[in-house]
Amino acid sequence: MMKMTNNLLLWYNSNARDLPWRQNPNPFYIYLSEIILQQTRIEQGLAYYHRFIERFPTITDLANAEQEEVLKLWQGLGYYSRARNLFKAAQIIRDSNRGTFPTTYKALLKLPGVGPYTAAAIASTAFGEVVPAVDGNVKRVVARFFSLTDSIDDTATIRQISTLLDQYISKKEPGNFNQAMMDLGALICKPRNPLCSECPIAEQCIAHKENRTSELPVRTKKTKVRNRFFYYFVLIQNNHTVLNERTDKDIWQGLYEFPLLESEMQLTEEQVINYLKKHYLNDQKKVSTISFTAPVKHILSHQIIMAQFIIVKSASNFVISLPTPLQDVSKYPVSRLVDRFIQSSGLF
C-alpha cells in the first residue's frame, strides 16, 4: 500500500466525522445523503436528511409519494432539480429490478441526478467498488498534494485527478479512502488557512513543501450576476389567496408563489398598480387596501432578486379570477423568498 494511503486511512480511523449514514451501509441512506449534500454543507443538509428518512424509510416509500410532497420536504435547500430527480430515480428503481438498488458505478450513473461523483461515492461506500469519488474537497486536496497548476474547473484536470487517485485508492477499503479524502478536505485541507501541521499526508504534499497552499487550487469559473425585479401580488379575498406553480425552465421550477410581475428594471409603484388593476382588479373602487412591503434583496449565487410584495385586501369580489384558490399556503412548496414573506407577514 502507498504510504499516503496508509497514513490517510490511519488518520481517518480516529478522526472520521460521525455522520448518520455512516452508521449502517443501507444504500438508500447513502444515496439520499449524497444527493442532499451536492453543493451543500453537511450542517445545512443534516436536518433534511433526518426529515427524509423519517418520512421515507425506504426508497419505495419515496417512489410512492407525490412529487409535491417531496418538493415541500426539500423546501429551502435549493437546487430543486435534485428533488425532482431524486423522486424520478426512486420510481425507476421501484419499477425495474423489483426495487433493488443498482450496485455498480456504471449502473448508478444512469440514474437521473447521479453524476460521476455521486455514482463513485455510492459504488465505493455502499458496494466496495474501487473507484475514486472526486468532489470539491478531493479536487482541492489532490491539486495541492501534486501541485496541479491547471484549473480544477477544467474537465481535463478532473480526469487527471481521477487517474492519479486510481494509483492511491485503497483496493481493500475504497469507500473509507474516499470518505477519508473528503473529511481531510473538510477538516484539515480547508480552502483558506489549511491546518497543515495536523495533516497526515503533509510530508508528501508538494504545495505544503513549497509553501504554496494559499495559491492552490487554481480556479477559473467566473460568476456574472444578473439583476431581476419581482413584484408579487398577495391577493386576499374571503380568506383565499392565489398561488401559481412555476413551470418555466427557470429558477424555482415546480415551486409555488404569488402572481408575479417580473421586470429587468425597477418599476414605480404607479406602474405596478396599473398592472395590478389591469390584470387582477375588475372594479378598483371596491378595493379596500393596497400596501407595498419594503423591497427585499434576495441574493443568489448567479442572480440578485429585488422583491416587493403587494398586499391587496378586499371583502368584495375584486379579483378577476382565482384559478386555484388555496387556503393553506403551508402545504405547498415555495421558495425561501416567498416562505420568508409568509412567515413574517402573519397573514396566513
Next chain:
DNA sequence: AAATCGGGGCA
C-alpha cells in the same frame, strides 16, 4: 466548454 440551477456561512 460554458451556462444554469439555491441557499447559507464565512473572512
Next chain:
DNA sequence: TGCCCAGATTT
C-alpha cells in the same frame, strides 16, 4: 462582497 460547499444537466 466574493468564494465555497459530498455536482449534475443542458446548451
